[in-house]
Amino acid sequence: MALIRRAQDDKSRSDAKVRREDRDRPLRLWLAGALVTGLTLAATFASAQDTGEETITAHGVSSFGELKYGPDFEHFDYVNPDAPKGGEFSTWAFGTFDSLTPYTLRGNPAALSTVFYDSLMTGNLDEPDAMYGLVAESVEYPENREWAIFNMRPEATFRDGTPVTASDVVFSYNILVTEGRPSYRVSLKDFESVEALDDHRVKFTFNPDGPLRELLMTAAGLPILSEAYYADRDFAESSLEPPMGSGQYDLESVDAGRSVTYVRRDDYWGKDLPVNVGQNNFDRITIEYFADYTTAFEAFKGGAYLFRQEYQSRIWATSYNFPAVENGWVEVEVLPDGRPSGTQGFWFNLRRDKFQDPRVREAIGMAFNFQWSNESLFYGLYNRTDSFFENSDTLQAEGMPSEAELELLEPYRDQLPDSVFTEEAFSPAESSSTELADRRALREAGRLLNEAGWEVGDDGFRYKDGERFTISVLNDSPSFDRIINPYIENLNRLGIQADATRVDAAESLEREKRFDYDITTRRYAMSSTPGDELRGVFGSDNADVEGSNNVAGLANEAVDGLIQRIATAESREELEVATRALDRVLRALHIWVPQWYSGVHNIAYFDVFERPYEDTPPRFGIGEISIWWYSEEKAEALREAGAL
CATH class of the missing domain: 3.40.190.10 (Periplasmic binding protein-like II)
Structure with missing residues (x-):
């Protein structure tokens, strides 16, 4: 299934449901189902x-x-x-x-x-x-x-x-x-x-x-x-009352908006089942909530919580040298991530008329200078995302379409850009790593906007049919300002009146549910065996369903048809061909501005845990909540040292 993961160098964009409809913040559900x-x-x-x-x-x-x-x-x-x-x-x-x-x-x-x-x-x-x-x-x-x-x-x-x-x-x-x-x-x-x-x-x-x-x-x-x-009880109403479930954990305490603690049930009926043996080892699981990255990181340094997966490159590159690390109390590790790295980007709201022309969307994408951002902001830690199935050798489209892909694509030729058939799978062109305003990229973006009818007026802004071109990027993370603001600068250079709309997390979630944004940031983690859940992210049926994961509002018959071929594939080979064809189409439609990925887990934790592997976790997750366990001996040593 496609899951929403925390975006790297961004606010969280929680777990996608039958992603299970849970807003999972910086966590991964260990419910591997x-x-x-x-x-x-x-x-x-x-x-x-x-x-x-x-x-x-x-x-x-x-x-x-x-x-x-x-x-x-x-x-x-x-x-x-x-x-x-x-x-x-x-x-x-x-x-x-x-x-x-x-x-x-x-x-x-x-x-x-x-x-x-x-x-x-x-x-x-x-x-x-x-x-x-x-x-x-x-x-x-x-x-x-x-x-x-x-x-x-x-x-x-x-x-x-x-x-x-x-x-x-x-x-x-x-x-x-x-x-x-x-x-x-x-x-x-x-x-x-x-x-x-x-x-x-x-x-x-x-x-x-x-x-x-x-x-x-x-x-x-x-x-x-x-x-x-x-x-x-009214199922549809939100509530802080612990619901009646049959799962391994129950609620111990909740402080709305601040923290929640789950407690393991000793009387859990299924604790000895083969699927549960060696799992769910912690008596308590606590999640502390913070309004920004900096405060959360400082709290971690002080021992307010024990495990942190780092998604901000600046902090990872410059700040993990605090005393607890130097004293050996906090472990800092990089572990491999064997899953597709997902689809992180700025997503257009295609429900809005100004984004209907794909030339406009491509031009807006050109204004984002990843190479400059990676060198100036990310310490060179990331690679540019171009695929919706990034970091997958078998699902990511490469080069020209194969004969097998063309066989699937041909029935939709009239509904797809010619580039799907005549050009290699779209990848963003490289921009200058030393100059934010890459003149070549901005010049080409301006040409596309002119072709689309958005011409520069006497005041320096672009207009079409008397309407000024404005864009507002939805943002609920102060730490993301440093990434969005340079992008806004380049959009303004193109004659687009752009700004970043900073709201708190609650408002951001509500606005996303109602599709009340021009552009928003989202990261979906794709399955190694994608299927019908792709309809939730890209399918026409979900384009106007409030609260759906189709944040782009994409409604395209060819996309729907290819998702159907993926979901009904009778062999892995058929599934992989259909997925590469879908990836090729989505990239040609320019429904997003792809951002970046790392392909690894950057983690830090107080040395109170043990786990069943050394440096190579299971392929589909590090299992920090499900298969790690607490060492009382290690914890006591840290308490004696004054670390906890």
């Missing part, structure tokens, strides 16, 4: 009682190929099954929150507020497209994948001890569609029915013409809510 999409294999065959069809009964599902872990696996390979439980993990989040309800449009949910809930199945950190049973012990489905029956564990219970039943799963689906975020109505539109066959068997029936490879996994990953709990 959000990273996977797909279907089938490593199974036994049985006969479905209701249809007589031959069906597959399995402990897990995978998009392509066999599952890594068999039905009798004891734990994932990358965990320490003997990891001790205890201690606290604490980190920070940007902005504010006023809700513990992550699945509705109202309010701003706290980081990790999905932690209260289990799902039928969950993923892991070393397979890109596999899920294994959590609440569901097994799943049955026919080879054509048009339906799925999940056999639920009778021992699964909510926090209050009541059983998790098939009726709760049906209720969860219905309430998400009718009262959840509007984007659920789009992402779940190919669910024809959800029915409880008995107390612990639930059946999903899917549209035969839908993306069947995806739909089973979407069903498996839905949060399970308590029907009884919401019998006398």
